[in-house]
Amino acid sequence: MVLSLALEEKIHAQKSIIVSFFAIICLVLATALGLLPFGEVTLPNGHHVSIPVYIPAVDWGVIAIILGSSIFVDVTSRSGLFTWVAIKLTKASGGDSLKLLWYYGFLTIIFSAVLNNVTAMIIIGSLTSVSLNKLGKADKLLGFLLIEGLLTNIGGLMTLISSVPNIIIGSAANISFVQFFITASPFVFVASIMTIILGAKIFAIKALTDESEIAESAVLIETFDENDGIESQGFFWFGAGMLLLFIITIATTSILPVARELGMGFVALSFAVIMLMRYKSEVDQFYRSVDWDLITFFITLFVVINVMEHAMVLELIGEGISLVIGSEESLFGTGALLVLSAAFSSVTDNIPLAAMLAKILAAAGTASDSSLWWAVVFGANLGGNLTPIGSASTLVAVTIIHKNNINMSFIRFVKLAIPFAFAQILLALIYVLVFLY
């Protein structure tokens, strides 16, 4: 399955189909071999219910967070809020390439942290493509898009809900939103600055110095109208307020009464439903735009991992990992886990890795404040920057690069991305070992 996921592009099959296929095989084999515990499930109130064995195998809390936040983000984007912010910043740059890189860079980080990496890349990438073409700076597109693609994976480290590995690890390790943010954000800040400075140098993105060029760029950039995408001022401000409230509620879920019991998934779904009320007669369009490939992928992946758990495969892998990193938390072990996680994430999806390691570390009784959790979080997120297939957001960046008729092969991406990825992983290694160990 892992190999098939790594070769997803080659075999022309989407993630959900690959994993669903292996989930079926796993369930059939495990049932035939008597590995699965069939029978009624006992509810907390003592009632017994009959649930198919693959239903409790899924972490529905994670699915609820992903489903709820993706619908919430989709509806909120209709308010024109994200495009308004993006165009406002574009105009604030006055069309200066270097300022644009800094502004788009930090917007990528913020959007990746608040939304998700793929949506962030889609918004910033599409704006970059349109604005640079408008400014006659299409030659800088490659640099901009590549840097933004790499920044999505850094921004994805900022909060507990910024990326799926964070959600999985955070929920397994019982790390709160605030704790996650406080721990990860200093690294995100430093790594982002380093990436932008390095990117500006490598891709020769410089500030405008010629007066006539500055004036011409300022005129061109002023043709952008940030209000164009706003259908209703009321809904715009409602969207802005709801987004702020969503972040605050998610951040404080662990301490809020009621929400604490119902969990972040419930919060995300509730906010999605409130936003959907704006389009109450046409909500089906939002259901259609849900990434069902991703959702099905998660559900079936949880089934596969559950079967592997019952088949003691995870225990075996855990023992294998212990051989490398040691049975106790150690400098070498944490560092090795971070590097291995990054290496693994660079060639295939980081979600199976996160889900598997979360199970293994939880089963080993790893403490919430252990640096091993963070080694997996940093490795799984940053490994995506080594190759174009390492993360969905870098794949989106490559898609936009191709759409602009820029040649970008697998090898070329690796060659361009390696200085950034190595620097980021090295920085993460130092950060985790010095500050979190």
Added chain:
Amino acid sequence: MTTLDQFESVFRSAIKPVYRHQTVSIRRAVIITDLGQESAQEFAVLVQQLLSPLQITSWELITGDQFSDTLELLELLDEKDMDLICCYRNVHSPAWQHPHSLGSHLDVLIQKTSTPVLVLPHPRAGYAYDHAFDDMRQVLAVTNHMTNDNLLVSYAAEFTGSVGHLHLAHIEDDIVFSRYMEAISKITTIDTQSAETALRYQLLKYPREYMDSCKAVLSMRNPGMSIEAIITYGHRLREYLVYVDDLKINLLVMRGKDEDQLAMHGLSYPLAIELRQIPILII
């Protein structure tokens, strides 16, 4: 909104066309006739009166005996280096009796010169509207060919003067639209109804935004000038003829050149042929 294409569309749509006024200087003008000296002088006076608000300082007159073919006419004009050429249709040609051409000299002249050409009704034909030579208070600028055509609008504004009425027109061809919609209606992956609504709106959005920008800039420059936008669907030629009639247009301003072809571009030629009754400024 979740896809790359959706966000690209939003950002593309956010780019507004902005009118930037271009300074138009018309100081030297030439009048081409095929008339004898006396009649030519009379015609010249008529044209000079018509163009008096432009404050043209230097006038030249080319009479019928000064050229016999187009090449000679072009050479004469080259020597004079004018800001405006005034000429009536079917000059040096008996074809003025037939409403089917501008005449060979004018056809070539419009394409060969970079100077704007004011095409006037033929003085002997008698088909000019009564208001054709009164003044240029009602000007219709046809912005179809290039919606973001700052030079065309700048010329139209210059001729309209400080107290005239400038009508900026964009008419989307409904026959072409219907043909595209028919094709779309056969594509299973596109919802026909929503595509029609969106396309119908989008096709007029850009000209509307451009004309709003024209209005804003020109109103600042000439507070006395009234600027109206005509943005609609219809049979383009027929609609323009109706507007010229209804609004009592004194001058039609349009593009004449098409970089992709040697002849006048699609809509301008039939308009120039059919609108014989009023002056037409071809840029």
